[in-house]
Amino acid sequence: MKTPDNVKINGIVYTIIAKRDFELRDNVGTTFAWQQEIHLNKESPPTQRASVLLHEILHAISHEYLGADEDLNETQVTGLTAGLRNVLVNCGINLIDMVSEGLE
Numbered sequence: 001m002k003t004p005d006n007v008k009i010n011g012i013v014y015t016i017i018a019k020r021d022f023e024l025r026d027n028v029g030t031t032f033a034w035q036q037e038i039h040l041n042k043e044s045p046p047t048q049r050a051s052v053l054l055h056e057i058l059h060a061i062s063h064e065y066l067g068a069d070e071d072l073n074e075t076q077v078t079g080l081t082a083g084l085r086n087v088l089v090n091c092g093i094n095l096i097d098m099v100s101e102g103l104e
């Protein structure tokens with residue numbers, strides 16, 4: 001499955017942009033909620049990239065559904081990412097498929 005070019009969250013289109021290691025300054029992914037952009041490190045391994053994409057999508061969901069003042073913090077997003085990833089994997093959903101192609 002090709003990495004999506006964008007995700008729509010509460011009607012807002014977040015563009016997924018492939019970045020290289022040095023462009024992200026040692027980060028694996030970043031969400032810029034005000035610009036509606038998710039930057040994803042295309043040089044990271046697919047397993048990590050899939051988790052990072054899920055993590056960044058949760059940041060965007062937090063921003064769009066809870067509002068900037070009630071945004072989930074990093075610990076909360078990290079915990080929800082691990083829990084959601086576990087549920088999806090147990091349901092037979094292979095997250096690596098989500099990022100196995102594309103992201104040029």
Ligand SMILES: [Zn+2]
Binds near residue numbers: 055059074077
């Ligand atoms: Zn985060």
